[in-house]
Amino acid sequence: xxxxxxxxxxxxxxxxxxxxxxxxxxxxxxxxxxxxxxxxxxxxxxxxxxxxxxxxxxxxxxxxxxxxxxxxxxxxxxxxxxxxxxxxxxxxxxxxxxxxxxxxxxxxxxxxxxxxxxxxxxxxxxxxxxxxxxxxxxxxxxxxxxxxxxxxxxxxxxxxxxxxxxxxxxxxxxxxxxxxxxxxxxxxxxxxxxxxxxxxxxxxxxxxxxxxxxxxxxxxxxxxxxxxxxxxxxxxxxxxxxxxxxxxxxxxxxxxxxxxxxxxxxxxxxxxxxxxxxxxxxxxxxxxxxxxxxxxxxxxxxx
Ligand SMILES: NC(=O)c1ccc[n+]([C@@H]2O[C@H](COP(=O)([O-])OP(=O)(O)OC[C@H]3O[C@@H](n4cnc5c(N)ncnc54)[C@H](OP(=O)(O)O)[C@@H]3O)[C@@H](O)[C@H]2O)c1
Numbered sequence: 001x002x003x004x005x006x007x008x009x010x011x012x013x014x015x016x017x018x019x020x021x022x023x024x025x026x027x028x029x030x031x032x033x034x035x036x037x038x039x040x041x042x043x044x045x046x047x048x049x050x051x052x053x054x055x056x057x058x059x060x061x062x063x064x065x066x067x068x069x070x071x072x073x074x075x076x077x078x079x080x081x082x083x084x085x086x087x088x089x090x091x092x093x094x095x096x097x098x099x100x101x102x103x104x105x106x107x108x109x110x111x112x113x114x115x116x117x118x119x120x121x122x123x124x125x126x127x128x129x130x131x132x133x134x135x136x137x138x139x140x141x142x143x144x145x146x147x148x149x150x151x152x153x154x155x156x157x158x159x160x161x162x163x164x165x166x167x168x169x170x171x172x173x174x175x176x177x178x179x180x181x182x183x184x185x186x187x188x189x190x191x192x193x194x195x196x197x198x199x200x201x202x203x204x205x206x207x208x209x210x211x212x213x214x215x216x217x218x219x220x221x222x223x224x225x226x227x228x229x230x231x232x233x234x235x236x237x238x239x240x241x242x243x244x245x246x247x248x249x250x251x252x253x254x255x256x257x258x259x260x261x262x263x264x265x266x267x268x269x270x271x272x273x274x275x276x277x278x279x280x281x282x283x284x285x286x287x288x289x290x291x292x293x294x295x296x297x298x299x300x301x302x303x
Pocket of ligand 1: 009010011012013014015016038041044075076077078079080102103104105106146147148149152
């Protein structure tokens with residue numbers, strides 16, 4: 001099979017930047033690698049364009065933007081990921097044969113993830129992909145299930161304030177979370193696209209890669225952060241139900257960001273839920289040797 005032509009959407013985002021860099025560093029293995037940019041945002045990509053990345057200027061809602069590409073990597077954030085069903089339709093009509101939806105987190109095919117508000121647009125996108133794949137022979141999609149980003153262990157989203165040295169969590173300290181460093185996520189994405197070259201047409205249209213590096217209890221996460229930063233943390237553990245109540249309160253006030261934030265905190269703290277159940281798929285990537293949480297955090301803090 002011929003080499004893949006890859007178009008990246010959301011390349012200026014948190015996970016988009018390292019993924020775009022990794023594609024650039026392995027560019028010779030692809031027929032084409034490019035970033036899709038809205039005309040108003042091209043300047044954001046001036047530096048990576050100088051390093052050799054192709055920039056396609058256009059809208060992700062127009063089939064013309066996707067012409068000549070086989071694979072789309074979509075890394076839109078919370079607000080824009082709702083456009084994915086339209087993006088997928090535009091991509092398919094332009095001849096795209098594989099789509100990576102903006103997943104990059106927990107396995108949302110199970111447990112309370114199926115109904116939690118935070119994952120609604122990801123669920124709608126998955127449903128759409130399954131439906132269109134039935135009607136378009138030769139079209140497939142890939143779900144990258146990474147667990148949490150290791151660098152997000154230092155992010156307020158999870159209740160951690162690395163400056164103040166505080167941790168505010170809606171669940172028990174024994175609750176476990178799977179993590180992958182973002183540089184490793186980028187390597188897995190690129191390696192999984194390269195595997196498409198040997199994909200058997202009779203395979204199911206959906207490929208799923210579960211690739212967290214390891215799971216850690218939140219107590220271990222805080223101990224690791226504390227060691228890396230050389231800082232003592234003050235931890236407050238709230239009942240999980242409080243996060244659900246706060247998500248409902250902000251939903252009724254129309255504050256979508258806070259509603260989503262607390263829906264996510266409720267999910268992460270829920271002692272009955274597991275982010276990425278095993279089996280995992282590391283054996284499919286023998287050349288990738290992922291970082292531990294501590295190594296990722298040391299890199300993040302420059303220690
Ligand atoms: N597992 C984890 O711990 C974790 C953590 C974070 C994110 N994630 C997941 O990773 C994925 C990407 O999230 P992120 O945090 O990397 O996103 P992000 O930093 O918010 O970046 C989103 C990207 O989408 C682009 N974008 C947003 N609105 C757009 C629009 N209307 N038109 C065109 N482009 C638009 C942004 O470009 P502009 O800035 O130019 O608008 C940016 O490049 C999501 O699925 C998210 O759930 C997982």
